[in-house]
Amino acid sequence: MRCRGQLSWAGIATLLVVVLSSCSGPPVAAPTGRVSDQITLSTTRVVAGSPIKGTFIVTNLGHPINLTLASKGCMPGFQVFLEKGELENAVGFDEPCVSTPFVIEHGTNRFPFRTFTRYTGCAQPGGTITPGSPPCLASGAYPPLPAGSYQAVIDWTNTVPLPRPAAVTVTITDRSS
Secondary structure (H helix, E strand, O other): OOOOOOOOHHHHHHEEOOOOOOOOOOOOOOOOOOEEEEEEEOOOEEEOOOOEEEEEEEEEOOOOEEHHHHOOOOOOOEEEEEEEOOEEOOOOOOOOOOOOOOEEOOEEEEEEEEEOOEOOOOEOOOOOOEOOEOEOOOOOOOOEOOOEEEEEEEEEOOOOOOOOOOOEEEEEEOOOO
C-alpha cells in the first residue's frame, strides 16, 4: 500500500470509489482461478498532459466478494496511475473509513476510471524538487509527464482479495511528436 498524503484536485479525479448494493455477512475470499481482473485503456499512446479513460474489469466466476469486509470494515478505493522507474505518479489516499459495501458480483464487473499524464504534484518556487515533484508551471499547474514509456498499474487503499492485474504499457509523446 502506498500512502502519499493530501490529494490534489487532479488526484481526486483519478480516484474512483464505487458504492454498490448493500451486502452483509462474513468476507468471502477470492478462490484461486475463479477471479480474474485487467486494466483496459481507451488508448496506449497519448500526448503528455492528456487524460486517459479506462476500465478496471473484474470477472468473478464464484460467489459475490464483499471487499469492504475483506479490508477491515472500510470501503476500499483504487486508483490507476502511471509509473516509470523511480517515478511513481500515484496521488495517495486521504479517505475516511466508509463502511458502505463494495461488492464484486458474480460475472463481469466494470469500474471506469481516468488517469492523468501529468505529474500529481509539483514544487512551488523555493520548494523541494524531486523525481515525482518537479517545478510547477508558471501558471502553478502540474507539468505534463516527460515523453516515454510508462506502466499503468493499480493501487488500493486497503488489501483486497483480488489478483494483481497485469500492468499496461502507455507511451507518452510530447506535443511535437
